[in-house]
Each structure stands twice: as structure tokens, then as C-alpha cells.
Amino acid sequence: MEKPSKIAPAKGNLGVLLPGMGAVSTTFMAGVELVRKGKSQPVGSLTQMGTLRLGKRTDARSPLIKNFVPLAELKDLTFGGWDIFKDNAYQSAANAGVLNPQDLEKVKSFLSTIKPMKAAFDHDFVKLIDGPNIKKGKNKYELALQIKEDIANFRKTSRASRLVTCWCGSTESFVKPEDVHSTPEKFIEAMKSNHPMIAPSMLYAWASVTSGVPFANGAPNLTVDIPAIQKLAHDNNVAICGKDFKTGQTLMKTILAPGFKARMLGLEGWFSTNILGNRDGEVLEDPGSFKTKEESKLSVLEYILQPQLYPQLYGKMCHKVRINYYPPRGDNKEGWDNIDIFGWLGYPMQIKVDFLCRDSILAAPIVLDLVLFLDLAQRAGMRGIQEWLSFYFKSPMTAPGLYPEHDLFIQSMKLKNTLRWMKGEDLITHLGQEYYD
């Protein structure tokens, strides 16, 4: 792909559309407003706090990313969303219990104005919840057209010059790509015939992409990870990315595993278990939704450790992931890892990780960065899958036939080099021979 010759400026409002207004979405919106009011810091957000080095180490040029590439400013963000429940963003945030009442109070009037549009929902895909705020239509195609109308209305009422959609809805039941997902034409036929393999998240994706709106997928569902939507993204010049925000335990895995591999330490097994008590955890009690999540979580180690290249070190590793719904913990998940590694001469060692994390606190800055970077990509004319945003995902989308990069440090280098490339700066290889000539 050619380097973008010109990046259009970030003029006007950027409308953020969120299918699913639960814990992650509301923590994200509340956080943006708290930061805008100067009451908090955007910790965890690369677009707000990150810098990148330009030129040589001796040049001392490390601008903030937001000053280097033309990103939308927080003051220009406006929000809309859909949910199966009627709660406004304040009520939903209070329900989710992520932010404390004092913080929520500071943004109550702002959040209360954000009311969810009616959702396209199918109980077969999310079995353990049900709600009253649901669209009606003859078939899935009609529902998708209604979402398109919602998008057009939101564009007008929010006076946004650009829009981005980020799926923050529940994890849907496991779906494998099938023939109905293979082309845009077959996809439309399948929507019209109410084919059971067309998930609600795909309707939002179709509506967004065909409205020229970039789409990020925060859940492990297929959604935009099917040829039909990818072709539409390409044909409509729309940027897409996914899937499954990389937070908590998987973030830890993609930090630790590259270190073991770099030092050629072996891995016999990695057992991960979690307790969490939020709505996400409740949805994941259903085996169909859990299977979708499990697939997304399991692939990480295989790709990072490459057992086919290192059979003596990783050929026999046993990897298990468990998620347990335990209401008392709410959003404050606890994730335990038992890691059985081995070193010199095969001598075994163990590492235990006990991560008392806050799921939505880790996810919210990811939503912000994805929204801002997708908007940037769109203005730079970068269409289709944005692999440089792999940094944010458990299961990064790639071109067909290409294996994903899961190593957080490779992903970070890829992201920063993409920003340098967009602006025509030298890429950084970390070779550094020139300092010794």
C-alpha cells in the first residue's frame, strides 16, 4: 500500500456510535467527560499520553502522538448508542458499578442525556439476557436498514462531520464463517431469509460499513471478520478492525510469553482462571458465548510461542482458560495464572500471577484509542482491515492467509511505525549501528 499522500484534517465533531451501552461503553464515555472537565487523567490511552520517537536517539525528538498525527480532540467527541435495555448512560453506568458514585455524580447530567436507540437483538445469540428496547422487523435485512437510518439520524442530530462505530455489546454465541458470509450478495440474501448464522453484531457492521462508517469490534464475535463485510469495507473505502479488546489476563499473557520465548525458556503449561461478576460474566456463563471467548483467548500462546518452530520448548504445552461468573466481584475481576516453565537442562519452575484487575477500566482507554485511530485511518484513506491496531485486540484480524502478531511489543512497534510511515518519517528498526561508525 502506498503511504497516504495527504491526511484530511480532523475538522468538526466526531460521532462515536456504541452498539451495547454497558460497563465498557459507559466507563469510556464517563471517562472522556471527566477528562474534558479536567477532573481526571486519561491513563492507559496511547493517543492521549503516549509519545513516539522520531529520527535518531540523539535527536531528542519525541512528540506526543496526538501532536504528531492529526487526531480528533476529546472536546469534539459526541456519543450515541444502542442497547436492549432502556437505561440512559448514567443509569447503566450506575448499574455496572465500575466508577464510584462520586465520579459518576460529576458527569451525571452529561451521561443522562445519552439514551440508547432500540437494539437489533436475537436471543439465540445472547441467551442469558433479555430486554425491552428492541427493534421489530420482518427480517434481519429490515433491522439492518433500521440501523442505517439510526446512523443517518445520529449524523444529523449530533452534527458530526465523521462517525466511528465500536461494538461494545455482549459476546455472541460461537459462529463459524459459512457460505452466507462469503460475499456481500449472499450476505444480503441471508439477511432477507433470516438465516440463523447472521448475528445481530453483523447487522450493525453491515449498516456501518455501507454508510461509510469505520467499525471496530471489541468482542470476540466474528462481526466484521467475514469476507462479505471485508469486501464491502474495501469497496466503500471504510477502515475496520477487531476483535476482542485485549485487557486483563490476555494482556498479561502477551506481555509475559514474548519474554519467555525471547530467553528460550520452555513452557509446559499455562492454567488461567478468572472470577468476575459483571453482566459480561453473566453472558459468558452460556456455553455458546463462552466458546466464542475461549477461542479468542486460547490462540494467543500458539502464535507467540510458535511450537512448530520450537518443539522442544513449546511442543507439549497445555493451555487452559476458565471463566467463572461470581456476582460479588462485579466488574473487579480476579485472574489467576499458574505458569509451569522450565529452564537450563529442563529444570522446572513456576510463576503465579494474581491480577486483581478492573475490566472496564482497562477497556475504556482502548475504546478511545480505537475510535481516534480508526478516524485517523479513515481520513488518511486507509481502507479495509487495519492490522496496525492489533495492539488492542486479543484476536487481531489479518489479511487472509496471514498469521496474526500477538506479541504486544511487536504490535506496539508496528503501530508506531505505521504512524511514522503515514507522516513520511523514517521507520525505527532499532539497529543502531550508525552510533558506532
Ligand SMILES: NC(=O)c1ccc[n+]([C@@H]2O[C@H](COP(=O)([O-])OP(=O)(O)OC[C@H]3O[C@@H](n4cnc5c(N)ncnc54)[C@H](O)[C@@H]3O)[C@@H](O)[C@H]2O)c1
Ligand atoms: N475488559 C473488558 O471489559 C472486555 C475485554 C474484552 C472484551 N470485552 C467485550 O466487550 C463487550 C462489552 O463488555 P461489557 O463489560 O461492557 O459488557 P456489558 O454486559 O456490561 O455490556 C454489554 C451491553 O450490550 C448489550 N447488548 C447485547 N446485545 C446487544 C445488541 N444486539 N444490540 C445492542 N446492545 C446489545 C447488553 O444489553 C449490555 O448492556 C463484551 O462482549 C465483552 O466480552 C470486554
